[in-house]
Every structure is written in C-alpha cells, then in structure tokens.
Amino acid sequence: DAGVIQSPRHEVTEMGQEVTLRCKPISGHDYLFWYRQTMMRGLELLIYFNNNVPIDDSGMPEDRFSAKMPNASFSTLKIQPSEPRDSAVYFCASVPQSGRWDTQYFGPGTRLTVL
Amino acid sequence: QQQVKQSPQSLIVQKGGISIINCAYENTAFDYFPWYQQFPGKGPALLIAIRPDVSEKKEGRFTISFNKSAKQFSLHIMDSQPGDSATYFCAVQDTGGFKTIFGAGTRLFVKA
Numbered sequence: 001d002a003g004v005i006q007s008p009r010h011e012v013t014e015m016g017q018e019v020t021l022r023c024k025p026i027s028g029h030d031y032l033f034w035y036r037q038t039m040m041r042g043l044e045l046l047i048y049f050n051n052n053v054p055i056d057d058s059g060m061p062e063d064r065f066s067a068k069m070p071n072a073s074f075s076t077l078k079i080q081p082s083e084p085r086d087s088a089v090y091f092c093a094s095v096p097q098s099g100r101w102d103t104q105y106f107g108p109g110t111r112l113t114v115l
Numbered sequence: 116q117q118q119v120k121q122s123p124q125s126l127i128v129q130k131g132g133i134s135i136i137n138c139a140y141e142n143t144a145f146d147y148f149p150w151y152q153q154f155p156g157k158g159p160a161l162l163i164a165i166r167p168d169v170s171e172k173k174e175g176r177f178t179i180s181f182n183k184s185a186k187q188f189s190l191h192i193m194d195s196q197p198g199d200s201a202t203y204f205c206a207v208q209d210t211g212g213f214k215t216i217f218g219a220g221t222r223l224f225v226k227a
Contacts, residue, residue: 004158031213043159043204043217056214091158095213103149104215106158 002026004107006092012113018080021110023092024073030097033104034067034077037089049075082114118142121205121218128225134192136221138205141186147208148181150190151217154201162203163190195225 005024013019025032033048047057052069060067064083069075079086089111093104120139128134138148149164165172165179165188172179178191192199205218 033213033215042219045214045216048213050213093158103161103164104159104213106160108156109158 004092004094004105006090006107006110008110009108010111010113012115013082014115015083016081017114018078019082019086019112019114021077021090021092021112023075023077023107025075025092025094026096026105027073028096029094029105030072031095032069032075033093033095034075035091035093035106037091037109038087043091046077079112082112084114087112087114118216119205119207119218121221123221124219125222126224128195128223130195130197130225130227132195132225134190134195134199134223134225136190136203136205136223137187138189138218139185139187140207142207142209143186144209145207145216148179148188149206149208149215150177150179151204151206152201153204153220159204192223195223197225197227199223200225 007022031050034046035043037043046059047067048055049069067077089109091106091109093106095104118141122137150162151159152162153159163174163177165181167183170181176193181188202220202222204220206215208215
C-alpha cells in the first residue's frame with residue numbers, strides 16, 4: 001500500500017513567492033494533519049481536517065498560510081507570500097476514522113527553503 | 116505554553132546499553148501517550164503508545180513506563196543498537212479529539 005504522498009520533496013523559492021505544498025493521504029483515512037518541523041520549535045500542528053472539513057486551524061501561524069482539502073484524496077498548504085522564516089520541513093499525516101487511538105501516518109515531508 | 120517537556124535533548128549510548136528518554140506533561144486531559152521515531156529525511160513513525168489505565172507497556176526492546184500521578188512517562192530502549200540511532204518524540208493526545216502535541220525530541224546515537 002502506498003503511504004502518505006507529499007510533493008514536492010524539496011522546494012527552494014525566493015522571499016515573496018507563492019508556495020504550494022501537496023499531500024495525498026492514505027486511502028480511507030478520514031483525518032488529515034499538516035505539521036511544520038523546525039529545529040527551534042520542533043513539530044508543530046498547523047491544521048487538521050476531518051472528512052475534508054477544517055476542524056482546528058489554531059496552529060496556522062498567520063494569514064499568509066492557508067490550507068484546503070477539496071476532496072478525500074488531496075490537500076494543499078499554501079504560503080503567500082513566503083518569507084525566510086517559513087523555511088522548515090512540512091509534514092502531512094493521515095489517520096483512519098476507526099478510533100481515536102490510531103497512529104498518525106506521516107508522509108516523507110517537504111523541505112522548504114525560502115531565500 | 117510548553118505542554119510537553121522532553122529530556123534529554125541528545126543521548127549517546129553504547130551498543131547493548133539502555134536508552135532512557137523522559138517526558139512530562141501538564142494537562143490532565145491528555146489520555147493517549149505515543150512515542151514516535153524519526154530517521155533523517157523521513158517522517159515520524161509510531162513506535163509504541165500507552166493509555167493511562169496501565170503503568171507499563173512493552174513491545175520487544177521498547178518499554179513505556181507511565182506515572183499518572185506524576186504526569187510523567189518514559190521510553191526505555193533495552194539492548195540499544197546502532198540502528199536505533201534516530202530522533203525520538205514523545206507526544207500527548209487530548210480527550211477532545213485527535214490533536215497531538217509533540218515533545219521537542221531527543222536525538223539518540225548508539226555507538227557501535
């Protein structure tokens with residue numbers, strides 16, 4: 001089975017540019033999470049969806065960040081405009097509906113560098 | 116606010132030794148306590164998890180010890196191997212849903 005798929009794996013952009021990160025959750029999983037990982041702040045939850053609906057976006061750092069889940073198999077995290085402090089590894093994770101105790105299945109991450 | 120405090124930040128252990136990583140949490144509403152393992156260039160992956168109704172859970176060389184009254188839990192890796200070298204994150208999950216809060220991580224290096 002394919003796990004969580006993220007693209008691109010690496011992204012280098014210049015300050016002020018729009019960046020779009022993509023995630024395909026595991027088929028059948030109803031929850032999708034976006035995380036950001038940095039050395040300074042560790043692994044931070046940005047937003048999560050249930051059945052394509054955003055449930056908690058309190059971790060989204062500012063209005064420059066937005067996330068969508070147009071269908072059960074695709075989500076995007078957009079940063080517009082990007083800033084150097086957005087440089088981080090962004091992970092997507094999914095969880096099945098079967099129970100609260102289920103593990104989160106993480107994708108390989110997108111390493112974003114904003115110059 | 117920091118709801119999960121993890122220590123140490125880094126750990127060096129000889130092959131065959133015991134690795135111990137500790138976590139403390141602040142909110143009693145947390146009721147699921149997983150540990151994740153992350154290798155360089157990869158996403159975190161669940162290693163082992165415990166619920167607060169038990170004080171210990173063991174899976175192979177990995178054991179979680181849980182102290183509900185002290186609001187602390189720890190990961191013990193017995194007979195540590197070089198392949199265990201990775202970053203380990205403790206995490207807590209609240210009773211309200213799936214929101215998971217991660218500790219800062221511990222970089223473990225097992226010397227051959």
